Amino acid sequence: MTHISQILIVGAGPTGLTLACDLARRGVAFRLIERAEGPATGSRGKGLQPRSLEVLDLLGVIAPVLAEAAPYPLIRRRDAQVPDQPMHPHLAATPATPYPNTLMLPQDRTEAILRERLGALGGRVEFGLGLTDARQDAEGVTATLSNGETVRCAWLVGCDGGKGVTRRLIGAAFEGETREDERVLFADVTLEGLDREVWSMWMSHGLMGLCPLPGTHRFQFSAPLAPDEAPELSLAGLQAIIDARAPGVRLTGMSWISLYRFNARLADRYRRGRILLAGDAAHVHSAAGGQGLNTSVQDAWNLGWKLALALDGAADTLLDSYEAERRPIAADVLGLSNRLHREGIGGNMRRGEEVNQLALNYRDSALSRQLGRSVLQAGDRLPDSPASRSDGRQGRAFDLIRHGGFTDLTLDGQRLLVRPDGYIALAGAVTEDAAGAYLADLTAGRLRHAA
Secondary structure, three states, rough: OOOEEEEEEEEOOOOHHHHHHHHOOOOOOOOEOOOOOOOOOOOOOEEEEEEHHHHHHHOOOOHHHHHHHHHOEEEOOOOOOOOEEEEOOOOOOOOOOOOOEEEEOOHHHHHHHHHHHHHHHHEEEEEOOEEEEEEEEEEEEEEEEEEOEEEEEEEEOOOOOOOOOHHOOOOOEEEEEEEEEEEEEEEEEEEOOOOOOEEEEEEOOOOOOEEEEOOOOOOOEEEEEEOOOOOOOHHHHHHHHHHHHHHOOEEEEEEEEEEEEEEEEEEEEOOOOEEOOHHOEEEEEEOOHHHHHHHHHHHHHHHHHHHHHHHHOOOOOHHHHHHHHHHHHHHHHHHHHHHHHHHHHHOOOOOOOHHHHOOOOOOOOOEEEEEEOOOOOOOOOOOOEEEOOOOOEEEEEEEHHHOOOOOOEEEOEEEEEOOOOEEEEEEEEOOHHHHHHHHHHHOOOOOOOOO
């Protein structure tokens, strides 16, 4: 039997959940499937960068995130007499930037918060259901699921990670490198003999860390492995690693463990017809700098409103802007992650503002039109400063665009047309006629990206 859905989302990690929440609040029909039998566990991508916090604000989940998340603790070298150091500089919030600092929240909790929001919006995750095949034609996609069901959808979005099937189904190459000799062991553990006030690190036998995870009794364990090192992936195996570096620390439990190999890859395409890739299905990063999850959330945030407009009759070329805008950013972020990975091997864990993703922009996009000189430029992220809307409503800029459509705003004396994802579409000498012409061109497909 074939079932009909407007959009099929494959994979219910942060990428798929963000996309599903965005579509649900727009009233777009979708199905969200996940091959795993239940929610994922583990701290995994534990850093939420400032731009991701803004997206979570616009999605309506910032309150529970802030209730559970915490600033990164100071880093303390337990095997050397050196001052404690912060991983990130602490910045004061401003009206323009309400969330200037990276926060820590275990990924399983981030996903749980997004699932709760999805449920409140009327959606759900279908666990234990994967994608096995997908074939497309001019009108849509026919997907075959792991239970034998077929689904007919207008669009299919693969958010199924680096090992998922969607990328292979569209024949996208995954360009980059995997280094088998650079491995890091991660685990979530409980322990005795260590306080939770700092992120403890030891460098005597390679950089081992035990980071307290906010809102839990867990620590995230991390340790690089020598090329010939093959520890037992168990509590006893972890204890043996700790005994060689940190005598006196005793593990009492382990809830998740993963062996990470250095992997930096980028899909050569994000789209083939009606099938698109997002998140780790399109790019995988070094864990350094916490860019993977955050870049993935931004993919979904960029794509959701475009899919909604495409379903509402906008020209298919609008979706070309998704790859054109997001793939160059992923390439840049991969370079940043690789640099931070090399620095981390040498013991430098400090991070600057380059990781916060606030400066990433779409100035070169065909969807960005600069109409004369202005401080804020087309393609830039909209600051959350006091603003007024064309209907006279005043307030915080993020509240004024929360409805999810294009918005005419006046901010700091500048007239702007703002995209549904909070980036500036028109800046400079913006008039009602200019905004109307832009929206007509967008719908008709006259805003095209270079091939």
